Amino acid sequence: MQIKPQYQLKNIAGDYVVVSSGGPVMDLTGSFTLNETAVLLWKQLETGCEKNALVHTLTSEYAVSEEQATKDVDAFVAYLKERNMLE
Numbered sequence: 001m002q003i004k005p006q007y008q009l010k011n012i013a014g015d016y017v018v019v020s021s022g023g024p025v026m027d028l029t030g031s032f033t034l035n036e037t038a039v040l041l042w043k044q045l046e047t048g049c050e051k052n053a054l055v056h057t058l059t060s061e062y063a064v065s066e067e068q069a070t071k072d073v074d075a076f077v078a079y080l081k082e083r084n085m086l087e
Contacts, residue, residue, distance in 0.1 A: 001050065001077065002047070002049075009042055018032055040061060041058075051074075055069045055070050
């Protein structure tokens with residue numbers, strides 16, 4: 001899985017915001033913010049990775065069970081897929 005290249009993560013005034021840069025001007029109308037955990041997963045997905053690597057990242061960085069990490073990864077990936085943001 002990998003984030004499509006037209007989507008970029010920007011730090012704007014301390015918030016991490018996903019924006020689309022599909023044209024000559026960045027489109028902020030469909031932008032949304034990510035929390036710390038989602039930013040960690042997003043950064044891995046920028047270069048491409050599989051679900052098990054995302055789960056491992058969460059269990060390594062946070063005091064969370066593998067079961068909970070899997071649920072969180074599944075929810076985040078589903079959110080991105082619904083918006084057609086993954087290749």
